[in-house]
Amino acid sequence: EKMNSAMSEEPDALSVVNQLRDLAADPLNRRAIVQDQGCLPGLILFLDHPNPQVVHSALLALRYLAECRVNREKMKSELGMMLSLQNVIQKTTTPGETKLLASEVYDILQSSNMSDTDSVNEMNYRRRKAQFFLGSTNKRAKTVVLHIDGLDDSSRRNLCEEALLKIKGVISFTFQMAVQRCVVRIRSDLKAEALATAIASTKVMKAQQVVKSESGEEMLVPFQDTPVEVEQNTDLPEYLPEDESPTKEQDKAVSRVGSHPEGAASWLSTAANFLSRSFYW
Numbered sequence: 048e049k050m051n052s053a054m055s056e057e058p059d060a061l062s063v064v065n066q067l068r069d070l071a072a073d074p075l076n077r078r079a080i081v082q083d084q085g086c087l088p089g090l091i092l093f094l095d096h097p098n099p100q101v102v103h104s105a106l107l108a109l110r111y112l113a114e115c116r117v118n119r120e121k122m123k124s125e126l127g128m129m130l131s132l133q134n135v136i137q138k139t140t141t142p143g144e145t146k147l148l149a150s151e152v153y154d155i156l157q158s159s160n161m162s163d164t165d166s167v168n169e170m171n172y173r174r175r176k177a178q179f180f181l182g183s184t185n186k187r188a189k190t191v192v193l194h195i196d197g198l199d200d201s202s203r204r205n206l207c208e209e210a211l212l213k214i215k216g217v218i219s220f221t222f223q224m225a226v227q228r229c230v231v232r233i234r235s236d237l238k239a240e241a242l243a244t245a246i247a248s249t250k251v252m253k254a255q256q257v258v259k260s261e262s263g264e265e266m267l268v269p270f271q272d273t274p275v276e277v278e279q280n281t282d283l284p285e286y287l288p289e290d291e292s293p294t295k296e297q298d299k300a301v302s303r304v305g306s307h308p309e310g311a312a313s314w315l316s317t318a319a320n321f322l323s324r325s326f327y328w
Contacts, residue, residue, distance in 0.1 A: 064093050064104045071111035081118040087125050094131040099142060106148045113152055119159035136223060150221040188218050191231045191239045194267050197252035198227045207252060210245040243270035
């Protein structure tokens with residue numbers, strides 16, 4: 048009987064998080080979801096769910112909610128939010144696309160108190176990064192975690208990004224600015240030292256590799272000071288021009304798009320009730 052209830056519980060979690068995701072897709076619902084007492088804490092707990100589909104769907108919901116600028120400060124300060132996002136990013140079993148999504152939500156919330164100009168730059172950067180991640184499912188690849196001394200603001204990150212984009216064999220990368228790290232996915236025949244050489248070429252940053260010891264503790268391993276020849280990547284992806292930005296008319300869309308308020312309220316009530324029955328906080 049316990050096994051049956053456990054099996055029937057899984058689809059419930061997925062269906063509820065999918066309901067929340069679909070609700071959050073509508074700009075008119077985003078503020079109400081974040082203001083609700085149960086929905087945001089529930090989505091945070093879903094980030095630690097054993098079913099990867101539940102985690103991905105919860106991240107999509109959070110990504111939609113973060114589109115509403117007014118929500119960002121509350122989301123960022125919600126207990127466990129930033130830590131749970133970091134856990135998803137750092138967990139070795141997390142699929143590449145899910146890591147990218149978690150990293151994007153983390154970056155948006157982390158930059159919530161930036162000026163408008165910085166926020167626009169942030170969105171442009173994320174759009175370029177998302178384009179670059181299209182090849183991230185390559186199986187003949189390995190992941191290298193770098194700790195980068197000097198990676199402490201958006202201009203340094205842009206320098207680092209440009210250096211990595213030029214290396215032939217780099218598939219994708221994700222920045223974790225809070226801990227000065229960059230998780231780089233590279234072709235298996237590319238040496239990690241090439242990444243260090245490229246980052247050192249910025250003159251203001253230096254990379255060390257993050258590895259785990261047998262006991263599971265993280266260690267920083269410096270690279271050799273001898274520069275490695277880096278093969279240049281001449282086939283960079285085309286990026287979306289500014290006037291085709293998918294987020295461009297976001298504020299205006301709120302006045303035109305929306306589901307029926309009664310339907311949204313009942314969906315939200317169902318989701319909140321499920322969350323309050325299923326979790327304790």
